Amino acid sequence: MRPSQTLVVGIGSSHGDDRVGWEIADAVLERVDGRAEVRRARKPADLLDWLEGIASLEVCDAVAGEIGPGCVRSWVWPAAEIAGVPFAGSHDLSLVATLALAEQLGRLPAHVRIWGVGVHRVQAWSPMSPAVAAAVDRAVEQICAALDVARAPQP
Numbered sequence: 148m149r150p151s152q153t154l155v156v157g158i159g160s161s162h163g164d165d166r167v168g169w170e171i172a173d174a175v176l177e178r179v180d181g182r183a184e185v186r187r188a189r190k191p192a193d194l195l196d197w198l199e200g201i202a203s204l205e206v207c208d209a210v211a212g213e214i215g216p217g218c219v220r221s222w223v224w225p226a227a228e229i230a231g232v233p234f235a236g237s238h239d240l241s242l243v244a245t246l247a248l249a250e251q252l253g254r255l256p257a258h259v260r261i262w263g264v265g266v267h268r269v270q271a272w273s274p275m276s277p278a279v280a281a282a283v284d285r286a287v288e289q290i291c292a293a294l295d296v297a298r299a300p301q302p
Contacts, residue, residue: 152202153183153294154256158191158242159209163273164216164266167283168207170275171262174287175294183294191245198249203258205290208242209279210263217265217278219286221293224259225250260293262286 157172159165169187176185183205186197194206214220222229224246240248242261249255264286267276 155205163268164279165269171207191242192240204256207262209266214265216267217282
């Protein structure tokens with residue numbers, strides 16, 4: 148059994164704005180003080196290996212085109228409108244398909260919230276755009292509020 152039953156996963160890559168999920172996961176890790184497990188994933192299917200013993204899952208990923216660059220949106224699974232959301236990346240199995248598969252396998256946690264950040268550039272070797280970089284702190288604040296994690300003291 149894991150020390151925490153809450154898992155936060157940032158999905159991403161090193162390609163421009165697609166790294167937003169990783170940046171969010173890294174920032175959440177600094178704030179949760181062991182009260183949640185935090186991981187980075189390269190593809191949504193990675194989740195399938197991490198769900199045992201998890202009661203609550205928070206997943207962060209880039210969204211291409213559905214919402215404006217830098218906008219933060221969340222959905223509680225299952226949400227009918229999420230089926231058409233174009234999460235970024237060239238994932239072998241989409242985030243929606245991965246969650247549906249986990250549900251069919253009886254491995255999906257009781258609570259699943261998906262956090263999407265609108266992106267602009269997802270090309271290799273490009274930096275994160277300013278709007279998306281600015282959204283990281285907003286997304287982290289919202290996720291930590293949802294997890295009821297107090298703001299970390301600032302030095």
